[in-house]
Amino acid sequence: MMGLTRKGEYAIRGIIYLARLPQGKVALISEIAAAVDVPQAFLAKIFQNFAKLGLVSSARGTGGGFMLGRPAAKITLREVVEVVEGPIMPNRCLLGVGSCDRAAHCNVHPVWQKVQSQVVAILDNVTIEELAREER
Amino acid sequence: MMGLTRKGEYAIRGIIYLARLPQGKVALISEIAAAVDVPQAFLAKIFQNFAKLGLVSSARGTGGGFMLGRPAAKITLREVVEVVEGPIMPNRCLLGVGSCDRAAHCNVHPVWQKVQSQVVAILDNVTIEELAREER
DNA sequence: TATAAAAGGACAAAAATAGTCTTGAAGGTG
DNA sequence: CACCTTCAAGACTATTTTTGTCCTTTTATA
Ligand code: SF4
Ligand code: SF4
Numbered sequence: 001m002m003g004l005t006r007k008g009e010y011a012i013r014g015i016i017y018l019a020r021l022p023q024g025k026v027a028l029i030s031e032i033a034a035a036v037d038v039p040q041a042f043l044a045k046i047f048q049n050f051a052k053l054g055l056v057s058s059a060r061g062t063g064g065g066f067m068l069g070r071p072a073a074k075i076t077l078r079e080v081v082e083v084v085e086g087p088i089m090p091n092r093c094l095l096g097v098g099s100c101d102r103a104a105h106c107n108v109h110p111v112w113q114k115v116q117s118q119v120v121a122i123l124d125n126v127t128i129e130e131l132a133r134e135e136r
Numbered sequence: 137m138m139g140l141t142r143k144g145e146y147a148i149r150g151i152i153y154l155a156r157l158p159q160g161k162v163a164l165i166s167e168i169a170a171a172v173d174v175p176q177a178f179l180a181k182i183f184q185n186f187a188k189l190g191l192v193s194s195a196r197g198t199g200g201g202f203m204l205g206r207p208a209a210k211i212t213l214r215e216v217v218e219v220v221e222g223p224i225m226p227n228r229c230l231l232g233v234g235s236c237d238r239a240a241h242c243n244v245h246p247v248w249q250k251v252q253s254q255v256v257a258i259l260d261n262v263t264i265e266e267l268a269r270e271e272r
Numbered sequence: 273t274a275t276a277a278a279a280g281g282a283c284a285a286a287a288a289t290a291g292t293c294t295t296g297a298a299g300g301t302g
Numbered sequence: 303c304a305c306c307t308t309c310a311a312g313a314c315t316a317t318t319t320t321t322g323t324c325c326t327t328t329t330a331t332a
Pocket of ligand 1: 109
């Protein structure tokens with residue numbers, strides 16, 4: 001329950017791979033997909049999302065590929081997850097007002113708010129740079 | 137992302153309704169479903185799960201119905217959620233050993249462990265009794 | 273121009289979610 | 303007992319989400 005999908009998992013693996021590359025090096029999507037063991041076409045979609053948000057920069061044509069759009073230390077795990085999974089949302093009522101007409105009185109609502117803020121806080125405090133450091 | 141399904145939401149609403157009833161009163165599934173606005177047959181399945189786990193007790197025949205299986209103060213939100221949604225699991229690798237062969241080295245793994253333990257802690261500290269108290 | 277690579281969109285298979293329906297079993301009532 | 307009430311259980315179905323694939327287009331380089 002309440003779990004990351006494969007897409008999210010793939011996204012994290014992919015961007016960590018990029019973060020481990022030497023400064024300025026670009027990687028082909030084929031290379032990344034093979035390295036992190038993800039279907040290439042699927043990972044390509046994910047990286048399109050990244051590129052649109054500026055998390056990675058992309059270049060087409062010969063010598064093209066992907067690299068980080070900013071320093072790994074400035075990219076949080078939360079950003080990466082939210083790009084592909086959407087906002088962290090333990091229950092529907094947290095999205096907009098009017099999504100549940102009970103929200104104004106409901107005693108459960110604040111619990112979900114707390115869950116949301118805690119999870120967001122954890123993921124916000126983890127950067128891709130940390131995740132890319134030498135493995136344990 | 138990482139959200140409760142309708143089933144979980146329905147489960148919570150249903151058991152809170154029970155908790156608000158006077159001591160010893162039984163409620164028909166038809167009554168509960170109407171009160172909390174959930175398809176009756178769907179809610180019936182949920183309450184079957186509750187009954188199997190002892191969260192509610194059920195009686196058949198005339199005068200039968202459902203009531204809480206123990207005091208509302210002794211039922212946590214976590215239990216209710218997990219009965220219908222399964223264990224709180226931010227990522228696959230948290231289930232068993234061997235579910236991801238990278239888990240031993242992976243730097244992301246501990247982050248999911250932390251998320252899991254935080255969410256569990258929050259939900260464990262909320263009882264159905266609290267949720268059933270007068271609404272805000 | 274030919275080649276290399278990502279971008280974008282349409283499509284498809286599989287799985288999970290959100291239900292319904294039918295039958296059976298257990299318990300009360302006259 | 304015969305009949306009614308209520309939950310239990312399982313099979314079935316519809317919808318949505320996830321997890322991909324494939325093909326065409328655009329951009330860039332040589
Ligand atoms: S938790 Fe309360 S506010 Fe949120 S969806 Fe359920 S009833 Fe509505
Ligand atoms: S977080 Fe690490 S351990 Fe968990 S699934 Fe992803 S790679 Fe495997």
